[in-house]
Amino acid sequence: MSVPMEIARRVADAVLYEGYLLYPYRASAAKNRVRWQFGVLVPPAFTATAEPSASVTECVLERAEDAVVRLRLRFLHVRTRSVERAEGDDHRPVAELRSGERTYLTFDEATEREVEAVLPIAALLDAEQTVQVRVPGDRSAELIIAPTGRQEGRVVSEHLPLRASLRAVAERVPGPYDLVRLRVRVENTDGWDQPDGTREQALRRSLVSAHLLIGVTGGAFVSLLDPPEWARPVAESCRNEHTWPVLVGEPGHRDVVLSSPIILYDYPDIAPESPGELFDSTEIDEILHLRTLTLTEEETREARATDPRAARLLDMVGDLPPEVVERLHGVIRYLGAPQEKPPETPWWDPAADAAVSPETDSVIVSGVAVAKGSRVRLVPGRRRADAHDMFLTGRTARVEAVLLDLDGARHLAVTLDDDPGADLHRSHGRFLYFAPDEVEPLGDEVAG
Structure with missing residues (x-):
């Protein structure tokens, strides 16, 4: 080869x-x-x-x-x-069978x-x-033989x-x-x-x-x-x-x-x-x-x-030796030139642009203004590559912020209504993100 x-x-x-x-x-x-x-x-x-x-x-x-x-x-x-x-002369399907030390x-x-x-x-x-x-x-069938020599299953x-x-x-x-x-x-x-x-x-x-x-x-x-x-x-x-x-x-x-x-x-x-x-x-x-x-x-x-x-x-x-485990900790593959002076406000911080206000901004979806507090139903788009998104289809969520990226596109930060950890995610600012065309507004109802 x-x-x-x-x-x-x-x-x-x-x-x-x-x-x-x-x-x-x-x-x-x-x-x-x-x-x-x-x-x-x-x-x-x-x-x-x-x-x-x-x-x-x-x-x-x-x-x-x-x-x-x-x-x-x-x-x-x-x-x-x-x-x-x-079971006698027959066999019955089971989820698990233990024989001796084997499962x-x-x-x-x-x-x-x-x-x-x-x-x-x-x-x-x-x-x-x-x-x-x-x-x-x-x-094919493999017999399961107990240590005593008795057939326990297959x-x-x-x-x-x-x-x-x-x-x-x-x-x-x-x-x-x-x-x-x-x-x-x-x-x-x-x-x-x-x-x-x-x-x-x-x-x-x-x-x-x-x-x-x-x-x-x-x-x-x-x-x-x-x-x-x-x-x-x-x-x-x-x-x-x-x-x-x-x-x-x-x-x-x-x-x-x-x-x-x-x-x-x-x-x-x-x-x-x-x-x-x-x-x-x-x-x-x-x-x-x-x-x-x-x-x-x-x-x-x-x-x-x-x-x-x-x-x-x-x-x-x-069985990994310590030196191999140590190599897993990380490696630098590319080095860039050092930045002379870091900006006072990082580019990714919404505060870097006074015209952006995730707390109060809104976006029109199907003729409805969606802003912080709005409730929506999730309908992830086909362009997504993450297999986990398919499990979110149809779930309802609360909009936590309306964000604007560097290309001028809007994104909605949301937490799931039925997520018991929603308050924790909200306090840490950890959200799920969707484009406006990946949600359906749930009328004028606002989450509490």
């Missing part, structure tokens, strides 16, 4: 397992009961959550007519794990899947090429079959720069026919954390985030759906793109201080390490039984 592709794979692995299992890594934790938030391509018939069944990646190559692209589709395949207690929990796992296709650009210029993805199902694991497709096509871009636009559609084509089924059922026939690694030989990709001026119009015309393609590998190289379901920048990399997989890449490794060490013996037992990867994580955290 080439160095750029190896770097790309490290980053892709972090994307693959982002949110796989969150601290405290226990099945009973509330935030681990609603899983698989990123890059989920559900069966087309499942519409209850409005999650997509397909993603589209468009990127631009130069000097590419004789090039060859390598498409590598990677995703997780949900594997159900059901614990069953032995067995009913909890879903996931298996890595990877599909690769090598396609000449010349063939893609003539017609769309389709690669069928077929993943067969399987089922663990039944099952993958349901998956069907998907990769459809790739390329087109020449008119103009003097010899550019080609590549379009790849990843689609779940499963024939699941239970539109009223639950999300948990649909996930078993979904591509989870789906993303693409696209390598090119005999050509070069153009950055979509920071294209050269001569390629900017073409780069800006690319339409990506549910993915974010960025250059990966060694900085300056342009032969590998990662099309990720989460927003990244060009040439992302894993911090060299990171000791291993913690499954929560948007968190700080030091915090996760220290918090994991505080788990009680009972919590640790449950975490080990939750998932084999959680068990390995606990072993890693417990």
Whole structure:
């Protein structure tokens, strides 16, 4: 494997397992009961959550007519794990079973899947090429034998079959720069026919954390985030759906793109201080390490039984030598010139602009003036990338301030009506923030 592709794979692995299992890594934790938030391509018939069944990646190559692209589709395949207690000649599903010193929990796992296709650009210029993805199902059972030798139960694991497709096509871009636009559609084509089924059922026939690694030989990709001026119009015309393609590998190289379901920048990399997989890449490794060490013996037992990867994580955290732990504390990567004289009032302080008054300013939403004290219903917009926002849809809140950013856009700082810690958040100035078009006024009613 080439160095750029190896770097790309490290980053892709972090994307693959982002949110796989969150601290405290226990099945009973509330935030681990609603899983698989990123890059989920559900069966087309499942519409209850409005999650997509397909993603589209468009990127631009130069000097590419004789090039060859390598498409590598990677995703997780949900594997159900059901614990069953032995009862006579039969078995009964249970949430938990203890045998000797071991604990067995009913909890879903996931298996890595990877599909690769090598396609000449010349063939893609003539017609769309389709690669069928077929993943067969399987089922296995592991007996649970007590120290006395008696069978106490079994663990039944099952993958349901998956069907998907990769459809790739390329087109020449008119103009003097010899550019080609590549379009790849990843689609779940499963024939699941239970539109009223639950999300948990649909996930078993979904591509989870789906993303693409696209390598090119005999050509070069153009950055979509920071294209050269001569390629900017073409780069800006690319339409990506549910993915974010960025250059990966060694900085300056342009032969590998990662099309990720989460927003990244060009040439992302894993911090060299990171000791291993913690499954929560948007968190700080030091915090996760220290918090994991505080788990009680009972919590640790449950975490080990939750998932084999959680068990390995606990072993890693417990075995880190002091010098590695010290490296997690922080590092300076960039140094800028010292500021000669700090401003008397920081730019981010509302007091820096006398024309701004968060306490009294208002903004018109659907013909209603919204100001401090107004009550609103939250309807987070599609442009948001934070998966936690979906849990706030429909909740009611109290406006605490109307803020103005440096670009002249208004924002509403709010606290949730049903949050028992609202008074504490208010006293510390810690709010949730929404744009005016992400709330609905609740008439003239004002919160007390």
